[in-house]
Amino acid sequence: MNKTIFIFAAITILSGCGATTSIDEYRPNTSVMELNSNESLVILGRRDAGHYDTDREFIRCVANKMQGANIPVMPEQQFIDAIYPWFEPRTAPKGLRRLTRLMQDPDIKSQVDRQGVRYLVWLDGSTQTLEQGGSISCAVGPGVGGCFGYAQWEKSAVYEAIVWDLNDFSEKGRLRVDSAGTSYLIGAVAPIPLLSPVKKDACNSLGKQLKKFFTSEE
Amino acid sequence: MQITKIQLIASVFALLAITGCSSTAQVQVAERQFPTVVSKPKAVSAAIIFDKQFRDYVATPNKNTSIEIGAAQTTMLSNAFKGLFSDIEILSSKDQVSLDNALVITPSVREVQVSTPSDTYLNVYEVWIKYNLDIENSQGDVIDSWFMPAYGKTPDSFMLSKTNAIEEAAVIALRDAGAKLLLDFYRIPSIYNWMLRERQLGAEQ
Numbered sequence: 145m146n147k148t149i150f151i152f153a154a155i156t157i158l159s160g161c162g163a164t165t166s167i168d169e170y171r172p173n174t175s176v177m178e179l180n181s182n183e184s185l186v187i188l189g190r191r192d193a194g195h196y197d198t199d200r201e202f203i204r205c206v207a208n209k210m211q212g213a214n215i216p217v218m219p220e221q222q223f224i225d226a227i228y229p230w231f232e233p234r235t236a237p238k239g240l241r242r243l244t245r246l247m248q249d250p251d252i253k254s255q256v257d258r259q260g261v262r263y264l265v266w267l268d269g270s271t272q273t274l275e276q277g278g279s280i281s282c283a284v285g286p287g288v289g290g291c292f293g294y295a296q297w298e299k300s301a302v303y304e305a306i307v308w309d310l311n312d313f314s315e316k317g318r319l320r321v322d323s324a325g326t327s328y329l330i331g332a333v334a335p336i337p338l339l340s341p342v343k344k345d346a347c348n349s350l351g352k353q354l355k356k357f358f359t360s361e362e
Numbered sequence: 363m364q365i366t367k368i369q370l371i372a373s374v375f376a377l378l379a380i381t382g383c384s385s386t387a388q389v390q391v392a393e394r395q396f397p398t399v400v401s402k403p404k405a406v407s408a409a410i411i412f413d414k415q416f417r418d419y420v421a422t423p424n425k426n427t428s429i430e431i432g433a434a435q436t437t438m439l440s441n442a443f444k445g446l447f448s449d450i451e452i453l454s455s456k457d458q459v460s461l462d463n464a465l466v467i468t469p470s471v472r473e474v475q476v477s478t479p480s481d482t483y484l485n486v487y488e489v490w491i492k493y494n495l496d497i498e499n500s501q502g503d504v505i506d507s508w509f510m511p512a513y514g515k516t517p518d519s520f521m522l523s524k525t526n527a528i529e530e531a532a533v534i535a536l537r538d539a540g541a542k543l544l545l546d547f548y549r550i551p552s553i554y555n556w557m558l559r560e561r562q563l564g565a566e567q
Contacts, residue, residue, distance in 0.1 A: 195484055197515065225397040229442075229541035233534075255400045 163325030163345040167353055171317040176360050177307070183262035184216035185358070186223040190268035191233040198267050202303070202347060206267065209351025213359050218261060226259055227252065244313045262310055265354065269303030271343045280331040291331030300324045301346040305354060317357055321350045386426045387524045391434040391532050401445035401544055406557065407464035408447040409500075411456055412436050421474035421491075429474060429532055431491070435539070439469060442540035446547055459500060463560060465553075468496040472509070476528060487527040488515040489535045499556065506552040512539035 179185070187207050189198030200220070207217045224231045230252055237243040243264075247253045280293035301323040307316040325340030419432040440452055451461060459466055472492040479485055493510040514534030516527045547553065 195486075197486070227400055228397040229399060229537065229544055232537055232541040234538055234541045235545060249402075251400055251402050 163323045163340050163342045165321065165323040165345045165349050167322075167349050168320045169317070169353060170319075171357070177263065177309075177316055177358050179215065179262060179358055182260055184218045184260050185210075185263035185265055186218040186220060186259075186261050187265045187267060188220055188223070188231065188236070190236075190266060192236070192238070193268075196270040196272075198269060198303070199271075202269075202271075202343065203267055205344075205347040206305075206351045206354065209347065210355055210358075213355045215355065215358050218259065223259060223261060227255055240308065240313055240315060243308065247310070247313065256310065263316070264308040264310065266306045266308070267303055267350075268306075269301070271299060271301040271346070274298045274300050280329055280335070282331070282335070290333035291335045292333075293331045295329045295331075296326055298324065298326045299340060299342040301342045303346055303350060305350060307354075307357060319350060319353050321346045321353075323349070387428075387528055389427070389429040389525050389528045389532065391429065391431045391529055391536070396434070396438045396441055396537070396540070398441055399445035399540065399544060403444065403446055403448040403450075404548065405449075406447050407449040407461045408443065409451045409453055409456075409459040409461055409464050409466045410440070410443050411453055411459075411466065411468040412439075413454060413468070416470060417454070419471055421471065423474045423476040427476055427528065429476075429489075429528060431471075431474070431532060431536070434533070434536055435471075435491075438536045438540050439543070442543045443467070445544055462500060464500045465505070465556070466498045466500060466502075468498075470494050470496070476531075478524065478527075486515045487524075487531045488513070489528060489531040491532070491535045491539060493539060497553070505556050506550060508550055510539065510542055510546075512536065512542055514538055 187203050187210070189200065189203045191197045203220055207219070210217050229235055230246060237246055247256065274297075276295070276297040278293065278295040280291055280295045282291040283289060301321070303321050305319040307318070308314070309316050323342045323346040325342045325345075327340045328338040330336045330338065417432050417436050419430075419435065421429045421431055423429070443452075444450060447465075449461065449464070451459070453459065456466060456468070470493070472494050473490075474492070475490040477488045479487065482488070491512045493512065495506075495508040495510055497505045497508060499505055512535045514531045514537070516530045516534075548557075
C-alpha cells in the first residue's frame with residue numbers, strides 16, 4: 145500500500161516537471177526539400193540582439209537531431225570562419241535582399257559554393273527564466289548538514305527557424321517553437337532537483353520538425 | 363580527531379569557494395583563432411605600422427582585469443588589411459616605409475572596456491575595443507584619424523569562468539574589428555577622395 149502511494153506521489157511530482165511545447169510551421173508546400181549528395185546545410189544562430197545570443201549549445205543540439213537522419217550539416221563555426229567576415233553579427237544578412245547582394249560578389253559566392261552549402265537555417269531565440277518563488281537554505285555544521293525549503297522557477301524557450309535556399313535565394317519555410325515549464329528544488333536534507341526539460345524539448349521538437357523538411361520519413 | 367578532519371575539509375571548501383568568487387582576471391587572448399578574410403583587395407598600396415606598443419598591448423579596463431591582446435590584434439588586423447590592399451607592407455615603424463603613393467596606417471588602441479554580469483545584470487560578458495587609425499600619405503600628410511569601435515559579447519555566462527568569458531568576448535570583439543574594417547574602410551570620405559585624387563594623378567601622368 146505504502147509503495148503504491150510512494151509511486152503515485154513520485155509520478156505526480158515528476159509529471160509536474162514536464163514542459164508544454166507547441167510548434168508552428170509555415171511552408172509554401174509540403175514537398176521534401178531537395179538536397180543532393182554533395183550538398184549540405186548549415187544551422188546559424190542570430191547574434192545581433194542586444195540582450196541575448198542564440199546559444200551555440202542549442203544550435204549543436206538541433207544539428208545533432210538533423211544528422212541523425214543522414215542530412216549533412218556543416219558545423220556553424222566552420223562555415224562562419226570559411227566565409228569570414230560576412231556572417232559575423234555585424235555583417236550577417238538579415239534578409240534575402242541583403243543575401244542576394246552579398247552573393248553577387250564572385251569571391252563570396254565561390255567560397256560558399258566551395259563549401260557545398262545549399263541551405264542556411266537561421267535560428268533565433270533564447271531560453272529565459274521568467275518567475276521564481278519559494279526559498280531554500282542550506283547549512284553545514286560539524287558532522288551535520290542539509291538543505292531545507294522549496295524553490296520553483298518557470299522557464300520559457302522560444303526559438304524561430306527560417307530556411308533559406310542558396311540556389312534561388314528564397315525562403316523555403318519557417319518554424320517556431322514555444323516551450324514552457326516549471327522546475328522545483330526541494331530541500332529535504334539533501335536538495336532534490338526536479339527540472340523541467342524546457343530547452344531539450346524545444347530542441348527535440350524543432351529538430352524533429354526541421355528534419356521533416358528534408359526527409360520523407362515520419 | 364574527526365572534528366579536525368571536518369574542519370580541514372570545511373576550510374578547503376571555503377577557500378575554494380572564495381577563490382572561485384575572486385574578481386581578478388588576467389586574460390591572454392590566443393592569436394591562433396582568426397580566419398583569413400574572403401575579400402578581393404583593391405589596387406591600393408598601404409604600409410601598416412604596428413609599433414611595439416600595439417604589438418605588446420595589454421589592456422587594463424579596470425584595476426582587477428588585464429587583457430593581453432597585442433599579438434592577437436596584430437594577427438587579426440594584418441589579415442583584415444590584406445583583404446583591403448593589393449600591395450601591402452606590415453612594419454614596426456614609419457621610417458621603414460618603402461612603398462610610393464601608399465597609405466601609411468598606424469593603428470592604436472584608445473580604450474578597452476569590459477562589462478560583467480555583476481555590472482549589468484545581463485547574462486553576458488561584453489568587451490569593447492576602441493581603435494584609432496591614423497592615416498597618412500607616403501609624404502607624411504595627414505589624411506584622416508579614423509575612430510573604429512569593435513564589440514564582442516559571450517552568448518551567456520553559464521559555467522564560464524570570468525577569464526574564459528572575457529577571452530571569448532575579446533576574440534569576438536577582435537573579429538568584429540576585422541569585419542568593421544573591411545566593411546567601412548573604403549566608405550571613409552577622406553579615403554575615397556584620396557583614391558580619386560590618386561586615380562586622377564595616375565591618369566594625368
